[in-house]
Amino acid sequence: MDLHLLRTFVAVARQGSFSHAAAELGYTQSAVSQHIAALESDLGATLLSRRPVAPTTVGERLLEHAGPLLLRLDAARADIVRMTAPPATRLAIGVSPLAMSPSAAAMLAPFDLTVEVLSREDVLAGVATGSFDAGLVDGIAAPTDPLNLADIRPHQTVSVAEQPVAVILPDGHPLSGRAGLRLGDLADSRWIDAPDAGIPLAQLRTMSRSDGFRASLRYTGTDVLGLVALARAGHGLTLLPQSVAGGVPISAPSLVHRVEAIGDVPWLGQA
Known part of the structure; x- marks a missing residue:
């Protein structure tokens, strides 16, 4: 399965429009149509209904796989870039709304920071793809149990509070x-x-x-x-x-x- 075609499919499904997906991806509408046709031919299934544009039942199932696959690919690219890039002079930190505890704030005190508050999922994805150097996420768990976080890529996890x-x-x-x-x-x-x-x-x-x-x-x-x-x-x-x-x-x-x-x-x- 060609990952470029998969990205096009995800964009069309999200936008609900071939033309809007083309504008987002920088392709012509004809190229987007060709990508979808090629992917449907490869899989032997209709992935999108055309009027209105929406995922079919098979397309919905492919979307469940597509998100983690594409995120994992972006995470791998970001990991290599992170390993070869010079050390950052300013840390970009993603934080879920309930994660900035006093102990977390104290831990960050020595550093020059940019902090962005986002949903838990967006923080995890941002760390995985290199948008953030690190993240703070929260949730509920049994005492001393770790949070059940999405396994996007290998990463160090430390309990803060x-x-x-x-x-x-x-x-x-x-x-x-x-x-x-x-x-x-x-x-x-x-x-x-x-x-x-x-x-x-x-x-x-x-x-x-x-x-x-x-x-x-x-x-x-x-x-x-x-x-x-x-x-x-x-x-x-x-x-x-x-x-x-x-x-x-x-x-x-x-x-x-x-x-x-x-x-x-x-x-x-x-x-």
Whole structure:
């Protein structure tokens, strides 16, 4: 399978347009059409419906493989460039919204930095492809367990911080005075789905082994303060590190909010 053709397919599927994909890739529309036809001929399957332009069922399955394949290729190229390039005088750091803990900030203090806040997935991809020298990512896990990060490329991972997690309840909620709450007891409550600014609901379902935690509100973006305000106003519950906004700690299962540093630069060894 020609990876150039695969990149063209991904661009067309994302844009929903042959002409827009051509503009993005710097090709003519005719060349894009030829790429798609060649890939479909190679695989013996129709990958895109034409009116409207959208992936077929087979095309959707190919997209599941295409993203990791192309990212791995970009990561390999970036790894070689990183090994042969002169040392950077300024570190570019990607950070997920809840990852900049006091200990992480202290660890970065000696360095000249550029910091960009992005989703967890974008931080991982940025480190893998060389857009960032290193990254800080967060998530929930059992105490001392590592985060379940996408295996994009070999990289050094160092634990930076762990702290309790807490549920943010509406002001005046009858459970707000509790010393702790069981996560499973909250499964049927109204939740805010904020996969980038908070803890993804899919993780809560996995951790509690429940199919609950259904979203009453979808919140996109990385503004944690906005997420807290919505939870306090009663739009739904959210789970955050306790240091961010207080809340009632989760007593069971045993969970922590964990921050990890990823990358291949010397400061990781100082954690």
